[in-house]
Amino acid sequence: MTKKTIPLFSPSDPTTWSPLLTLLQASQILNVSPWTLRQWDNKKKLLAVRIGTRQDRRYKKADLLKILDKGLK
Numbered sequence: 001m002t003k004k005t006i007p008l009f010s011p012s013d014p015t016t017w018s019p020l021l022t023l024l025q026a027s028q029i030l031n032v033s034p035w036t037l038r039q040w041d042n043k044k045k046l047l048a049v050r051i052g053t054r055q056d057r058r059y060k061k062a063d064l065l066k067i068l069d070k071g072l073k
Contacts, residue, residue: 020058
């Protein structure tokens with residue numbers, strides 16, 4: 001029986017990113033602090049998806065790629 005390997009998350013390799021990324025993963029990708037991402041969400045510059053009963057923030061892969069490509073407006 002062969003084992004299937006799951007690629008580890010790498011901030012520099014978008015192929016390892018899941019469609020929704022955690023606050024910490026998104027901050028590593030954009031090279032900003034988690035606090036900065038929270039502020040951007042509060043100011044509607046980069047909206048987070050809220051999940052679960054704790055309303056944890058998740059960030060869309062497509063949104064992060066757009067910021068990396070074009071910058072934050």
